[in-house]
Every structure is written in C-alpha cells, then in structure tokens.
Amino acid sequence: xxxxxxxxxxxxxxxxxxxxxxxxxxxxxxxxxxxxxxxxxxxxxxxxxxxxxxxxxxxxxxxxxxxxxxxxxxxxxxxxxxxxxxxxxxxxxxxxxxxxxxxxxxxxxxxxxxxxxxxxxxxxxxxxxxx
Amino acid sequence: xxxxxxxxxxxxxxxxxxxxxxxxxxxxxxxxxxxxxxxxxxxxxxxxxxxxxxxxxxxxxxxxxxxxxxxxxxxxxxxxxxxxxxxxxxxxxxxxxxxxxxxxxxxxxxxxxxxxxxxxxxxxxxxxxxxxxxxxxxxxxxxxxxxxxxxxxxxxxxxxxxxxxxxxxxxxxxxxxxxxxxxxxxxxxxxxxxxxxxxxxxxxxxxxxxxxxxxxxxxxxxxxxxxxxxxxxxxxxxxxxxxxxxxxxxxxxxxxxxxxxxxxxxxxxxxxxxxx
Numbered sequence: 001x002x003x004x005x006x007x008x009x010x011x012x013x014x015x016x017x018x019x020x021x022x023x024x025x026x027x028x029x030x031x032x033x034x035x036x037x038x039x040x041x042x043x044x045x046x047x048x049x050x051x052x053x054x055x056x057x058x059x060x061x062x063x064x065x066x067x068x069x070x071x072x073x074x075x076x077x078x079x080x081x082x083x084x085x086x087x088x089x090x091x092x093x094x095x096x097x098x099x100x101x102x103x104x105x106x107x108x109x110x111x112x113x114x115x116x117x118x119x120x121x122x123x124x125x126x127x128x129x130x131x
Numbered sequence: 132x133x134x135x136x137x138x139x140x141x142x143x144x145x146x147x148x149x150x151x152x153x154x155x156x157x158x159x160x161x162x163x164x165x166x167x168x169x170x171x172x173x174x175x176x177x178x179x180x181x182x183x184x185x186x187x188x189x190x191x192x193x194x195x196x197x198x199x200x201x202x203x204x205x206x207x208x209x210x211x212x213x214x215x216x217x218x219x220x221x222x223x224x225x226x227x228x229x230x231x232x233x234x235x236x237x238x239x240x241x242x243x244x245x246x247x248x249x250x251x252x253x254x255x256x257x258x259x260x261x262x263x264x265x266x267x268x269x270x271x272x273x274x275x276x277x278x279x280x281x282x283x284x285x286x287x288x289x290x291x292x293x294x295x296x297x298x299x300x301x302x303x304x305x306x307x308x309x310x311x312x313x314x315x316x317x318x319x320x321x322x323x324x325x326x327x328x329x330x331x332x333x334x335x336x337x338x339x340x341x342x343x344x345x346x347x348x349x350x351x352x353x354x355x356x357x358x359x360x361x362x363x364x365x366x367x368x369x370x371x372x373x374x375x376x377x378x379x380x381x382x383x384x385x386x387x388x389x390x391x392x393x394x395x396x397x398x399x400x401x402x403x404x405x406x407x
Binding site for chain 1: 136177
C-alpha cells in the first residue's frame with residue numbers, strides 16, 4: 001500500500017497531464033459544436049505545456065537565472081542548482097503559437113458560420129449534402 | 132458516438148498511464164531530459180553569452196533557428212487570419228449611431244443622412260450600443276501607458292529577469308486590445324492603422340532574419356551573433372548578448388503586431404468597422 005502511494009505521489013504530474021489531455025481529446029472527439037472542439041484543442045495544448053514544464057523540474061534547484069552572474073567572475077555554475085531551461089524555452093514559444101493558432105481556428109469558425117449559419121457539425125453536414 | 136469516444140479516450144488514457152511506469156520521478160535530477168544538453172546550457176551560458184537568464188540565451192542564441200521559425204509561424208497565422216476574414220469591400224453601413232457629447236443623447240442617422248460637417252459635438256458609437264462609461268474609459272487610458280512601459284521593460288530586461296520578446300510583445304499587444312475594448316475599435320485603428328500593424332508584423336520577422344544574415348556577412352554562421360562584434364564595438368561574448376537583445380526586439384514587435392491584428396479581425400469579423 002505504501003509503495004503504491006509512493007509511486008502515485010512521485011508521478012502525479014504525469015497523472016494530471018494525462019487527465020487534462022483526455023478531457024481535451026474527449027471534447028475534440030465527441031462534441032458537435034466547433035467552438036467546443038477548439039476549446040478541447042486548447043486544453044490539449046495546456047496539458048502538453050504542463051507535461052513539458054513538469055519534466056524540467058529538479059529537486060532542490062531554483063529557476064534558471066544565474067544569480068550574481070556578473071558580480072562573481074569565474075565562480076563555477078553547477079547544473080544541479082538550476083532547473084532544466086530547455087522545456088521552458090520550448091513552451092515559451094508554444095504558448096504564443098497556441099494563441100496564434102487559436103486565432104486561425106476562430107477565423108475558420110467564423111468563416112464556416114458565415115457560410116452555413118451554424119457551428120453544429122451535424123447541421124453543417126446536412127447543409128453540405130443539400131447543396 | 133459519445134460512448135465510442137469515451138472508450139477511445141479511456142483506452143488512450145490507460146495506455147499513457149501505463150507508459151508513465153518507465154518515466155522518471157517528479158523532480159529527479161538524473162532524468163533523461165536533465166542529463167544531456169541541459170547541463171551544458173546551464174554551465175556554459177555565462178562564458179558563451181554573458182546572459183544570466185539561461186532561458187533567454189537558449190531561446191535566442193543556442194536555438195535561434197527554432198525561435199526564428201516560431202516567429203514566422205506566428206506571422207503566418209496573422210496573415211492567414213487576414214486572408215480568411217478580410218474579404219469585405221468597404222461600404223457605408225445602413226444606419227449609424229452618434230452621441231451628442233454635451234448632452235449624451237444618441238442620434239440614429241439613416242443611410243443618406245448627414246450630420247453638420249464641421250460639428251465636433253458628435254462622436255460615432257457602435258450599433259451594438261453600450262452606455263457611455265467615463266470611469267472605464269479614463270481608468271484604461273491612465274493604465275495603458277504604464278502597462279506599455281512595463282512591456283518594454285520586460286523585453287529589455289529579459290537578459291537578467293524572466294521576460295523577453297514573446298512575453299513583452301504579448302503585454303504590448305494586450306494594452307492595445309485593452310484600449311480597443313474600453314473605447315472602441317475605430318479609435319484604436321485611428322491610433323494604430325491596419326497597414327501599420329501588418330507592416331510591423333513583417334518588420335519584426337525581418338529584424339530577426341536580417342540580424343542572422345548580417346552575421347553571414349562577417350564570415351560566421353547564420354545567427355551566430357559573435358560576428359557582430361565588429362560593428363557593435365564589443366568583444367564577441369558581449370556581442371552575443373547584444374545580438375540576443377536585437378532579435379528579442381524583433382520578436383516583440385512581430386508578436387505585438389500579430390496579436391493586435393488577430394484582435395482587429397476576429398472582433399469585427401473582418402470588417403474592422405464596428406467591433407467589441
């Protein structure tokens with residue numbers, strides 16, 4: 001029992017990201033409304049950002065800005081003192097790109113609404129068949 | 132459909148949870164992600180670039196190509212949004228609403244109707260009419276310049292504290308969006324025209340790419356800022372630090388312009404006449 005709890009606690013960041021990602025996938029797969037699908041897509045993006053950031057964490061380390069970098073010249077910087085900067089770099093750009101892709105997705109939704117007067121997927125399908 | 136979707140999602144989730152068995156534990160310093168290239172970045176950033184913020188150094192220097200093409204992705208998203216929505220030709224709307232400023236009375240002008248030409252007592256308001264609110268307008272007008280100053284600080288101080296082009300650019304774009312929400316879209320477009328926004332988003336990408344190309348002229352690799360030492364008049368390590376600042380400014384300009392452009396087009400459905 002204690003082993004199971006230890007495993008659960010040591011890997012809870014993965015559990016959270018999996019739950020969030022599955023909520024997003026469920027929305028993308030089952031929801032009929034296009035805006036709800038877009039919201040699901042954004043939840044998936046959030047889950048991936050959370051996953052990357054949690055990978056970068058290190059026990060006993062601080063954020064990746066070298067303290068007194070210019071004052072003490074030549075003092076050694078140990079990798080174990082600072083968390084992994086690489087996932088932060090990747091996610092920094094991913095957040096802004098997520099906003100930009102959200103903009104394109106909403107623009108497409110507006111275009112579809114202008115054409116078919118609805119955002120419900122099944123109604124769009126019937127209208128395409130009618131034409 | 133719903134049940135099938137739920138089963139697929141649950142199966143996928145179970146597979147992912149099964150996969151986490153092999154994953155490193157939370158905060159493990161010996162995890163694969165923290166053992167290969169990341170210690171190199173942490174230990175040599177100060178010697179290579181003299182930038183204390185490792186994230187900024189990796190973003191704009193070690194992985195400059197990645198960031199450049201992310202900026203291009205954002206630029207392309209802004210352009211795609213314009214292509215999708217900006218398909219209107221300008222035509223005068225059926226009716227317009229005008230507010231008489233001294234009295235606060237709203238006038239509805241039908242098509243063909245005209246206000247006195249030289250009158251400055253009237254201001255146009257949106258058809259989805261919202262009551263005039265002095266407090267919100269004044270508060271936002273007071274706040275906007277300080278937020279913009281903070282955005283510039285975030286861009287310029289990205290070497291020493293959390294920040295950089297992406298964050299500062301988004302804050303800068305948010306101030307313009309705040310101005311557009313508190314006043315109206317036309318007032319903001321008067322301040323920052325659509326043409327200026329598109330030119331700025333292209334200029335940001337151009338600053339980034341041309342800085343890389345400038346390095347080529349000095350006989351070093353593309354985006355290797357140490358080649359800029361000759362024109363900046365500093366040693367190669369400081370030149371990399373300054374080169375990072377230049378490309379961060381480019382990123383900030385591009386991100387700000389694209390955020391504003393997305394807002395202009397999405398809020399007014401491409402008409403850029405009446406919006407939120």
